[in-house]
Amino acid sequence: MRLTRFTDNALRTLTYLALHDEAPARITDVARRMGMSEDHVAKVVARLADLGYVTTLRGRSGGVRLARTPERINIGEVVRATEDNMVLVECFDPATNQCPIAPACRLARALDEALVAFLAVLDRYSVADLVAKPRTLTRLLHA
């Protein structure tokens, strides 16, 4: 079980931006400092801008910055928005399901309940919680 790389990169990008709120950050810096490819960061930033989490600014002193305070960026919401699907097993998706007993089997229901519990925990966290130790984090970033 694993979240997509896209979600992982989205959370890293938001975390980096929460630690660098003094000026817009350049994609090349986010990528280099956080161990991601520039291409991945650019895709993630485009999606996060669509979702209203970040703002991009053009020009020489341009870059990307958070569009909300870190307290207002909920981790559960980000994960729901960036995961391309939450099809835990085949029978979650009637369009592609091959299992004949899906209509009466209770597996999907049990897994759905587990997924709700998973996301409910993440709903209790914001980006501000991830960066609760900003000085240590900034030191690690620039080590």
Add this chain to the structure above:
Amino acid sequence: MRLTRFTDNALRTLTYLALHDEAPARITDVARRMGMSEDHVAKVVARLADLGYVTTLRGRSGGVRLARTPERINIGEVVRATEDNMVLVECFDPATNQCPIAPACRLARALDEALVAFLAVLDRYSVADLVAKPRTLTRLLHA
């Protein structure tokens, strides 16, 4: 976010066997009836036998059957045993992590808490719960 196909197939195989407890089932039948490849079922059965969930019997009337009652096969335990890893994001695994802030960032902790909640729900279910409607399930299987 998705469980592995291996876990999905393991749960399907256990469900099928719970519905066919009158005699050992042949791998070819499990595969055909449950929409899996024989090769996948054979691999899953070998692992489930190692884990003590099923017994395989050789010979003309051989096959595979549950080694415990469905009530004693816990879904949370099966998922823990069959998922090859629970590395939800890169920073869960220090051996491959590329994110420099992992030592002080609280993301892994939040995700770990969410994973515990996910598995705690599955711990409340057994294979017996999945087949709570055996007649309907058997009808679907042989439709």
